[in-house]
Amino acid sequence: MNLNVFQVDIDRFVDEIKLLPDVNSEYVSIVVDLISRWETISRSAPYVCETQGEGFASNVSRRGSAANELKERLDWVAFFLACAWREQNMRTNTLASSKVEWLFSYFNDKNLELCDEVRARASYVNYLLPANVASNDIKKSLIELEEKKKSVSDHASKVSTVLSDADQRLTSWLKQVDVYESRLKEYRSNYNFLGLSHAFEGLIRSKKNELRIDVGILTIMAMVMTAIPIAYSIVKSVPDDLSKALLFYAPIVGVEILLVFFFRIVLRNYYSRKTQVVQLELRHGICAFYESYVDFTNKHKSDRSFDRFESLIFSGVVEESGKIPTTFDGLESIIASVANAMKGKS
Known part of the structure; x- marks a missing residue:
């Protein structure tokens, strides 16, 4: 996903969430910081971008929301960022930064302060997402394997066809050689008797x-x-x-x-x-x-x-x-x- 198209919407969304009352300021600052670094993380989180990218763009670009609706949009964007950084850490096998760790701890299914919907999202980030990413990678690997297998089979068929054609040509040449050999023997015999x-x-x-x-x-x-x-x-x-x-x-x-x-x-x-x-x-x-x-x-x-x-x-x-x-x-x-x-x- 190229976020330059949504840069204006992102800037407006950041300005809006900074003005939300009764929201943890650290929570808002972490979301703002991770959005600013999204161009880097988007390249290493293809599965999350493919499955949830449209929802992310929709929540960022929506306008005229009330405070409670804006809070839900903030939670959804934070959930999306947590998923993206979780996939990035899985693929690069690196330790998360302190801000990312704070975001992971926020999405904890044991956090009683979270509503049921956000707690379900937390379970997805910690458990279902890694399994889905691994399953998706396995499916893609199997598809690539089938394509390579088909390609190898096609090449083998072409090689078999080429070998069959070469064998037929060789057989034809051998028959011609036998004919020439018999003619040469006949000529030699005739020349011997002529001599x-x-x-x-x-x-x-x-x-x-x-x-x-x-x-x-x-x-x-x-x-x-x-x-x-x-x-x-x-x-x-x-x-x-x-x-x-x-x-x-x-x-x-x-x-x-x-x-x-x-x-x-x-x-x-x-x-x-x-x-x-x-x-x-x-x-x-x-x-x-x-x-x-x-x-x-x-x-x-x-x-x-x-x-x-x-x-x-x-x-x-x-x-x-x-x-x-x-x-x-x-x-x-x-x-x-x-x-x-x-x-x-x-």
């Missing part, structure tokens, strides 16, 4: 270049083997006598035998490289089939019909055509497995 295919292509090109070299060497050696006796016959005339003719060709026979020996070596290498090219081309073609082959074998884990096929694909490249596994052995095993699987479904 293997490129490696086979490089080997095939290398072997074909070696084949071309072998063909060139064989061609040159064949031409040399044919040209040597012809050129030798042209340069030197062949004797008519058989024994002399044998002696005539004896020098080049050794050369021809040596050339034939090397010709056979080169020819054997040619056939060996040709065989290797066939095997490498077979493996190069199978690289495109390998991924589907792995999926099929995983679905038929107990089926061992792919053993010979795997031995064909992953075996080393042999150099002799007679030692090459039969190509159709592996293909026949695949056809048999597919046929059995189709029969089982039907």
